[in-house]
Amino acid sequence: MKLSWFVHEPVDTETANELLSRYASRHIQTRKTLAADPRLWLVSALLPHSEWEPRQDRTYQNSMWE
Known part of the structure; x- marks a missing residue:
């Protein structure tokens, strides 16, 4: 699985910590x-990245509702 950096929007010190x-x-x-x-910080996190979106959970879906 690939890893890529996700960067949050600028946040204050308390939220960054x-x-x-x-x-x-x-x-x-x-990274901070x-x-x-x-006055603001950028927080970056190295998170897993996939080319495909996760599959939708169909546990509580009935074909009649679609």
């Missing part, structure tokens, strides 16, 4: 860089 701790708990590599606005 929360994102970093959540990713760290899942053992995901992250200063945004163009010095």
